[in-house]
Amino acid sequence: MMTDNIKVLITPEGIEEVEMTQEEIDQAEANDLEFQEKLEQEETDKTAKEENKASGRQKLKELGLNDDEIDALIN
């Protein structure tokens, strides 16, 4: 089991729990911030994709396609 600020080394010689260094802890905190930015970008991209999908569906409807025909095209 891994808990805060502990890393576990699993080797052919056995399992060892090691305290993270302050440098490693600082790096983990920096990684948290970086990862949060990645998640926010993913959410932005997802929203844009959903908006484009809705817009595209509406345009296809205006061309006369029904929902079943649109689903067949895009799924």
Next chain:
Amino acid sequence: MSGSGLSNTRFSLRINVGGTAKTSGHYFATYVLQHSGFSKWDSSASQGYADMGYLHNSSGSTSQAHAEFTIFRPLQADKTTILHDATTWDNGTGFGRYSGATANNSAEAISGITLGAGGFGSGNIEIDQILVYGLKK
């Protein structure tokens, strides 16, 4: 996996060379299969870790995840490839299977892998059991 936020429940992988986890020089691609369909999850040739998807996010949860790795020819001086596969109730509510592969982009022996949470942030990995198998021709 558990942590202070959803970002801490993403399962991350690095390749170790000479006992040190590499933060560059590897490729990965992961897709996710859910009841709603099949889609790409994440991929990169430059990210500092491989992103293997969401695992469950609460300590002691009954929504446990299972993951497995197959590492091919780790000790040979070639571009080691790794298959990774996980089933999970990601975020405790939605079932999914995250599958993918990671490859070292240097022809070298690897000494192991490093697993982390949330892009090697501050989340925790709680493991009930680890099984290690080795096959040799």
